[in-house]
Amino acid sequence: MPVDNVGVAATSTIEVALGDRSYAVHIGSGVRHRLASVVARLGAERVAVVSARPAESTPETGVPTLFVPARDGEENKNLAWVEELCRKFAAFGLTRGDAVVSCGGGTTTDAVGLAAALYHRGVPVVHMPTSLLAQVDASTGGKTAVNLPAGKNLVGVYWQPSEVLCDTDYLRTLPAREWTNGYGEIARCHFIGAGDLRGLPLDEQIAASVRRKAEIVTADERDTGLRHLLNYGHTLGHALERATDFAIKHGEGVAIGTVFAGRLAHALGRIDEARMTEHLDVVSGYGLPTALPIGLAAETLIGLMRLDKKAVGGLAFVLDGPRGAELVRDVPAHVVVRTLAEMPVAALPV
Ligand SMILES: NC(=O)c1ccc[n+]([C@@H]2O[C@H](COP(=O)([O-])OP(=O)(O)OC[C@H]3O[C@@H](n4cnc5c(N)ncnc54)[C@H](O)[C@@H]3O)[C@@H](O)[C@H]2O)c1
Ligand SMILES: [Zn+2]
Numbered sequence: 087m088p089v090d091n092v093g094v095a096a097t098s099t100i101e102v103a104l105g106d107r108s109y110a111v112h113i114g115s116g117v118r119h120r121l122a123s124v125v126a127r128l129g130a131e132r133v134a135v136v137s138a139r140p141a142e143s144t145p146e147t148g149v150p151t152l153f154v155p156a157r158d159g160e161e162n163k164n165l166a167w168v169e170e171l172c173r174k175f176a177a178f179g180l181t182r183g184d185a186v187v188s189c190g191g192g193t194t195t196d197a198v199g200l201a202a203a204l205y206h207r208g209v210p211v212v213h214m215p216t217s218l219l220a221q222v223d224a225s226t227g228g229k230t231a232v233n234l235p236a237g238k239n240l241v242g243v244y245w246q247p248s249e250v251l252c253d254t255d256y257l258r259t260l261p262a263r264e265w266t267n268g269y270g271e272i273a274r275c276h277f278i279g280a281g282d283l284r285g286l287p288l289d290e291q292i293a294a295s296v297r298r299k300a301e302i303v304t305a306d307e308r309d310t311g312l313r314h315l316l317n318y319g320h321t322l323g324h325a326l327e328r329a330t331d332f333a334i335k336h337g338e339g340v341a342i343g344t345v346f347a348g349r350l351a352h353a354l355g356r357i358d359e360a361r362m363t364e365h366l367d368v369v370s371g372y373g374l375p376t377a378l379p380i381g382l383a384a385e386t387l388i389g390l391m392r393l394d395k396k397a398v399g400g401l402a403f404v405l406d407g408p409r410g411a412e413l414v415r416d417v418p419a420h421v422v423v424r425t426l427a428e429m430p431v432a433a434l435p436v
Contacts, residue, residue, distance in 0.1 A: 131183065
């Protein structure tokens with residue numbers, strides 16, 4: 087795993103240009119220590135830091151600070167946790183002139199972001215993502231949400247952070263499977279305009295992924311068009327997560343879904359064979375899974391893919407083509423079935 091790449095000295099800053107809600111995303115070793123200057127710029131007199139990481143990895147804030155250990159993971163990403171956070175903010179005396187800081191993976195940045203958006207009808211939030219997935223994806227773009235028993239991310243709002251600090255030093259403790267999870271998102275960036283990031287130092291891979299996401303979010307903050315691109319590889323990816331009861335992790339599903347998207351685009355005559363093979367090369371080049379898990383029925387996957395939020399009744403995929411990647415609706419089911427049948431199969435990743 088690319089842990090050797092962690093901590094390369096350079097840092098990058100990427101602007102997310104959204105008018106008076108614009109903000110910077112800082113990437114690199116040690117950038118979390120900019121927190122005190124961010125808090126000073128915001129004019130906050132106190133902050134609440136909600137962190138899934140050990141308290142000692144929280145940088146100085148420069149003001150009186152409430153430290154709240156976060157309960158992370160999908161099972162805790164719910165409204166009860168958001169209410170509990172808001173109660174803690176109130177008991178601490180956090181006002182709407184103060185700020186909230188999240189520190190953790192995407193479940194933490196999503197839930198804490200929502201709590202910040204709701205508390206006093208919105209207080210500034212600074213994200214300090216600590217998983218690769220949260221650094222390349224979840225912490226930038228302003229989507230916050232929690233889960234309901236009926237589905238993931240069903241309750242949320244758009245609430246842009248005031249600053250994002252992607253400190254690559256946090257990644258030193260990341261388990262191997264969580265690296266895979268993040269690299270699934272980096273791999274799909276190859277096909278949505280981020281360029282070929284293979285072989286680059288980790289912080290450059292993160293920066294390029296964030297830069298592309300920032301461009302897309304700037305053009306389509308509320309997910310009514312271009313932001314679909316971020317779902318490259320996700321139609322099958324989400325179905326694989328659900329069909330395996332989440333034994334397949336999100337990034338693994340996206341990786342397999344990206345290989346599939348290349349095959350499907352080729353089957354529909356949108357790309358040539360070389361470009362289809364590039365999908366396999368890129369995904370396998372990041373050491374990610376490329377085959378469907380053994381024993382999943384095509385009908386099950388198709389049924390789940392019909393539930394995809396991009397599909398309005400039919401089957402919808404973000405697919406490469408002559409004009410680059412775009413959302414393609416009403417893809418014929420028989421082509422999807424045939425392409426699924428042609429995918430290699432392998433045992434579930436463990
Ligand atoms: N808001 C968005 O735009 C957006 C985009 C993509 C994903 N998401 C959300 O992000 C979530 C997935 O994010 P995730 O994979 O980071 O989930 P997560 O928060 O559950 O973190 C994954 C695991 O990694 C651990 N971890 C995190 N940082 C660590 C570190 N530095 N060292 C050791 N362990 C660490 C966590 O404790 C957890 O066990 C999902 O809920 C998804 O819906 C949101
Ligand atoms: Zn994703």
